[in-house]
Amino acid sequence: MPELPTPHLLIVGGGFAGLWAARALARAPVRITLLDRGNHHLFQPLLYQVATAGLSSPDIAAPLRHILRRQKNVTVLMGEATAVDAEGKRVALADGDALEYDFLLLASGANHAYFGHDDWAAHAPGLKTLDDALLIRRKILSAFERAEASMDEAERRALLTFAIVGGGPTGVELAGTLAEIARHTLKREFRRIDPRHARVLLLEAGPRILSNFPESLSAKAQRQLEKLGVEVRAGSAVTRIDAEGLNLGEDRIATRTVLWAAGVAASPLARSLGVPLDRAGRVRVQPDLSVPGHPQVFVAGDLATLQQDNGKPVPGVAPAAKQMGNHVAATILGRLSGRASQAFRYRDWGNLATIGRRAAIVDLGKLRFSGFLAWSFWLVAHIFFLIGFRNRIVVLLDWAMAYWTYQRNARIIVGRDD
Template identity: 70%
Template sequence: MSHVPPHVVIVGGGFAGLWATRALARDAVRITLVDRRNHHLFQPLLYQVATAGLSAPDIAAPLRHILRRQRNVEVRLGEVASIDTGGRRLGLEDGTALDYDMLVVATGATHAYFGHDEWAPHAPGLKSLDDALGIRRRVLMAFEHAEAADDPAERAAWLEFAVVGGGPTGVELAGTLAEIARHTLKNEFRHIDPAQARIRLVEAGPRVLSTFPERLSEDARRKLEKLGVDVVTGHAVEAIDAEGYVLGGTRVPARTVLWAAGVAASPLGALLGVPLDRAGRVHVGPDLGVPGQPEVFVAGDLAHVEQDGRPVPGVAPAAKQMGAHVARAVRARLAGATPPAFRYRDMGNLATIGRMAAVVDLHGLHLRGLPAWWFWLWVHVLFLIGFRSRLVVLINWAWSYWSYQRHARIIFGRSTRAAPRTPTD
């Protein structure tokens, strides 16, 4: 009788899921990687797609292509509908089911609007390529609508941009929007001056980049203001709708509001029937296993694990390390051994503010300005998957550096808003 290798089902093809899959390449297991999208996404550069600096294929690659030489893995395109931990069975939305011996859930995070989900259609977040292309369309169409508007108030509303959330994503979005308005679109319109666009970054906390040392946070604020960004801290947005937002009791007419404030864990964690934290993350044990379910592990942004009294941050290096650790834990569990405890190695914090401007915190070593920008660029290119992606991104960034141009300024799909009427309509 032939021996059937244990079946390991990994849900999620992000950093944690992909790194776990690749780490099990030489093990005598049968792996099924399930994802609702067919690609792995390098999420730290997603804002570059949203702001037309890069194209979608530059930061994403098909999972089947990445894993084509790994013979013990099968990629399954689908979305999980149910998890029967007692019967060790995964139900998919298409009605099929997968039985597993070991399960790894690594489905990441989504947007959180702090109880105001009605804001979502008016303030899109940035977690997927669909989100990025939608934001790109919204941003570029705002300038088109402003160009076509005859009413000065309407034109001003189209040229009013707000980014809610002063973390790395919000800072990067705001800084890049300012560069687009001041440099990229210069001399391209006849009835508006794109440089007159107002870019506002709103952070409810006392400072932007709150996870960075205060000196770097203040440096980032100064760099943003130098780019022309209006940085507002200590105030939370009170309402958002299709016509604008309310801040400090004052209504601001704005047709483009982008959300970079809150995140919530994937709803898949709730299917495990175990305790969750306030953000919906699964409380896992030191080995990233689910308490009481030795065959189930959770990794990446969906896992709540504390180290030195603080939760491990939801960043790409942490997800990669969790994925590699889960592979070791699965290996140990299948061998009847006790998995080791997970230990996160903090790689530091990085954020770019704009052209030749970034901040880097590497365990007490603080970089600012051009050296930080070069370091940020090198790290992100190094972490991309595939030679083609690295080469294309380097070429595109070099071109943008010298020309201020952003090559991916193609508007896809129809605008979600009707353009203002003009006398020729």
């Protein structure tokens, strides 16, 4: 009797969902191809630290080939998927080639969403990739350098005004760290300007920042931000962004540095599936994370939307993506063994957000706390979940040095804006 061919699983995206699915199938009788536009896995929760010069790129990223070097059933390819032919079981690539599959996992993540104002992207970069982080770092550090060189007082004020649009965890983390850089890290390094006079604004269209946290913790976070010198403005939407600044309702704010942390949209790859999507472009997956009408296609991470038993969608956070990746792996193993698929159940471990030095908030359901204890909890959790022993040691040492000296060792401006 001829031996059956080994099933081929194609994973698009080397983030948390894709990588965790691949690793969960290390001993499975499947052949895996992991396709990603980059050559590395990125620990996104600390991406803002690279953007604000606290960490270097290799501290929060690791080559996918190195991570999976001992897993013989995985082939890593660097390339970009452009469309899915679910009927033909093929994925088209940007270079004109295509990859065939028996099972497909789409975990290509999300992009920035500007709510119909795509022209704002040129003036307000978002933070999703290492390229984004290096661009933002360049904009922040260059603003101080340009202010030092400028002879025009109005231009100096605009250069030393930093606006972050979006009061979620990323916006809060960026605002708090920017305030610390201005008031502590740079305070003795310039002669013509005083960085401590820099203005940091956190702008949120909704009624409060950190809306996914309980209102009491949200209020504590705002107080901690204001203690750092951040101006928090909630309840007013940004209506215009250009090279000279932004409009917040009827107010005009002159600034040369606007950072976008207000919204995300799913990867456009989802549209090629021809299945129902939500307003953000995410796939409305079945309970087992498969695509309606195509049980061999799975979607996980930020590209998927699924309601929990409590009526709320599974959040777009790293723990959820990891759990989804593991669930897809278990479902594929079950299919190969003839077992019925099980519904995905998200296990909520809680929410964390850091505001700045010795300031954070933690929501573990019944247990909620803030301040130094929350900051310590946040630090330990992020060190623990980093990929690789080297990354944990380097980040721990960098954070220890920054804690005692306020210095940020990655303050190198690379690249140039045309």
